Amino acid sequence: MTDRPRMRLHAGEVEAADWHVEELSNVLRRLREAAPDVTGRPLLVAVDGRGGAGKSTLVQRLCEFVPASGVVHTDDIAWNHACFDWGQLLTEHVLKPLHRGEAVEFRPRAWTDHDRPGTIRVPAGTDVVWIEGTGVIRTELAPWLDASIWVQGDLDEQERRLAARDGDSAAQRQHIAAWLAEELPFLLREQPWRKATIVVAGTIDLPHDPDTEIVTAARVIRY
Structure with a gap:
């Protein structure tokens, strides 16, 4: 331990x-x-963390390690709908079909209303589906998720x-402030x-092989 x-x-x-x-x-x-009885469907794993913590990077690495992976980004569910009221x-449109062992082909109404092309798609036969996004580890979704990862990072x-990804304009700062007004209390x-199966370090860089290893915590301090 370090x-x-x-x-x-x-x-x-x-x-x-x-x-x-x-x-x-x-x-x-x-x-x-964490879910030893999963049969006939993919393992459903939530990957949660604050903006910039490294969720997407982690999911990319996990997908490379588990080639038969599917990914659902909650930002796509929330797009032009709500920051957090998308459970x-x-x-209904992703987790329940996956529990039935079905493929997912979902076009949210907001996509149609705002002319966004495409669909949220998870093909049949996936081994693991990573559900990635801030706020996905929540009581409301617990019955439909098999395991979870919290990506913790330094603010x-x-x-x-x-700032490097999205810029530091006045409009972007205003967007972040509006987001945090909902994220923090949620x-x-x-x-x-406290609920996550595993806590992963998003910003601590211990020497490791990024192709085969990640940095995790042995425990969460409870105080």
């Missing part, structure tokens, strides 16, 4: 501890063990990443860092 300096986190978020390097094969084993849409680094209420 002791690290504490991250700067939003008020109320508890910090994980005992960061260490873990093989992706062992991470996948632990996720499967029912996700459940300073997350803010730097967001996550404080749900406390996904």
Whole structure:
């Protein structure tokens, strides 16, 4: 185990501890063990974390490790709909069909209303479906998810990443402020860092092989 300096986190978020390097094969084993009775359908794993924490990067690595993966981004469910009030849409049009072992082909109404092309698609025969997005580890969705990952990161680094990705214009700062006005109370209420099967470091860079390993926490500090 490796002791690290504490991250700067939003008020109320508890910090994980005992960061260490873990093989992706062992991470996948632990996720499967969280739902040992899954048969005839994919394992459904939530990947949650704040903006800039590294969720999408982690999912990309997991997909490379598990080639028969599907991915659903909750941003696509939420697009022109609501920041966090999308749980029912996700459940009815994605999670329930996947539980029945069916493929998913879902075009949200907001996509049609705003002329966005395409659909949210998960083909049949996938081994694992990663449901990625801020707010996906929530009580409302717990019956439909088999396991979960919380990606914890230092706020300073997350803010730097967001600025590099999305810019730092006045409009972008206003967007972030409006988002945080909903995100902060939502996550404080749900406390996904306490519910997650595994906590992954999004901003701690211990030496490891990114193709086969990630940095995880042995425990969450409860105080």
